[in-house]
Amino acid sequence: MSQSMIDLSARLLLNLKPWRTATTWRIAFSGGLDSTVLLHLLAHLAKTQSLPTLNAVHVHHGLQAAADAWPAHCQSVCDALGVPLEVVRVKVQSGASLERAARDARYGAFIKCTHANEVLLTAQHRDDQAETLLFRLLRGAGVRGLSGMPSERALGQGHLLRPLLDVTRADLEVYAAAHQLRWIEDPSNEDRQFSRNYLRHQVFPVLTERWPQAQATMARSAAHLREAQGLLDELAQIDLDEAGHRNDFDWLGLPSLELASLEKLSAARQRNALSHWLATRTRLPDSDHWSGWQDLRDATGDARPIWRLADGELHRANGRIWWLSGAWLRTPPVVGRWADPTLPLALLDNGLLSLTGPIPDGSLHIRYREGGEIMNLPERGHRDLKRLLNESGVPSFARGRLPLLYRGEQLLAVAGLRGLNGSARDGWNLHWQPPSEDQGLS
Structure with missing residues (x-):
């Protein structure tokens, strides 16, 4: 084996050193040059190194007739290397960008097959990183986008690793030729209607003719921007810690931030903190569409502004x-x-309700607010429920969800509110576990 071959193997092992204790290394195997070299490298390293279990996964998109033969090719390569292969067939959603739809389908499959303490290895290299940087620059991406593809990130219950980001495509071609590897040439890689192919075949040859080190220097710029993004993330966490003080309604289980703490920050710092906070919960608007945040922040009086985002809403209360x-x-x-108050009651779209202590006599019913409700309180007499909720400071968006316990037309209790959620004299309490927040994006 030549010195360059040894260097490539050593570099790969070094990049994967922190992940040697994983239970499985799962290789995303398209059958193309890059993933074929990665699979071959790992299979041969496994003969002399104590590595986690190797598996390969091939995602079949079914977008072109030629692709029907690829699973069989991938299977023959894996059989020769002694690596088990899983073929996953996906349905690519129709839309404006076939590239993005195929990527979403592919990574959806990767998320499902990557379990706890496992890593998925993909074979993107330094040339891919440079293409990503230029592609995102042309789309007006910010610091996070221009930082390029990270070498590792969470994926499903495990992690995604890109251990070849410091390797050039030329390095991979040399390795493949030396080992007489066979790989698939995807016809769609020549279709220049796809933006990445246009950059690869039309733009980068011109750039590298004038600046031979263009891809290396662009990858270095991406690394600088990743460092800058790391600093922005640290700043965001400082600001979120300041705005994340506990409040009287933490028991609702909803993420919230103190508005006054955010308002002390500059507009750019507000956006940075909120982007960091929302990133795992929703797809974010681009930089030109943050007027919803300004409307929410600057609303006055009794206004109840809502900022509607792709996967949820921000409310102010x-x-x-x-x-x-x-x-x-x-x-x-x-x-x-x-029907049976001795058992917890699952409320559709509204969590779980239970009674503790002696069950009140009579036929019990659960309702929600409609307006005009009156409650009889010991030592206070009849009180309007709306006023009681105002006194308790219940956020407006939660008021219509509070389960109300009735006996006939008598309002006995309001779940979740101390002093209104049962009878101290009779020793019973109405407990409400609100619906859990959807996990959102990972």
Whole structure:
């Protein structure tokens, strides 16, 4: 084996050193040059090194007739190397960008097959990183986008690794030729209607003719921007820690931030903190579409502004902003009679209800607010429920979800609110576990 071959193997092992304790290394194997070299390298390293279990996964998109033969090719390569192969067939959604739809389908499959303490290895290299940087620059990306592809990130229950980002395509071609490897040439890689192919075949040859080190220097710029993004993330965390103080309604289980803390920051720093906070919860608007945040932040008086985002909503109440998604955006249906109050009651789109202590006599019903409700309180007499909720400071978006316990037409308790959620004299309490926030994006 030549010195360059040894260097490539050593570099790969060095990049994967922190992940040697994983249970499985799963290689994303398209059958193309890059992933074929990665698979071959790892299979041969496994003969002399103590590595995690190797597996390969081939995603079949079914977008062209030629692709039907690729699973068989991948299987023969894996059989020769002694690496088990899983073929996953996906359906690519139609849309404006076939590139993006195929990528979404592919990574959806990767997420499903990557389990806890496993890593998925993909074979993107330094040339791919330079293409990514230029592609995103032309789309007006910010610092995070221009930092390029990270060498590792969370994926499903495990992690995605790109151990060849410091290797050139030319290095991979030399290795493949030396080992007489066979790989698939995807016909779509020549179709220059796809943006990345246009950059690869039309733009980069011109750039590298004038600046031979263009791809290396662009990859270095991406590394600088990743470092800058890391600093922005640290700043965001400092600001979020300041705005994330506990509040009286933490029991709702909803993420929230103190508005006054955010308002002390510059506009750019507000956007940085919010982008960091929302990134795992929703797809974010581009930099030209943050007017919803300004409207939410600057609303006055009794206004109840809402900023609607792709996967949920930001509400403003009690001097805080609150993230609502999933069941919190759906109106819970009427409940009716509680047949057996000794058992917890699952409320559709509204969590779980239970009674502790002696069960009140009579036929019990669960309702939600409609307006005009009156509650009889010991030592206070009849009180309007709306006023009681105002006194308790219940956020406006939660008021219509509070389960109300009735006996006939008598309002006995309001779940979740101390002093209104049971009877101290009779020793029973109404407990409500609100619906959990949807996990959002990973």
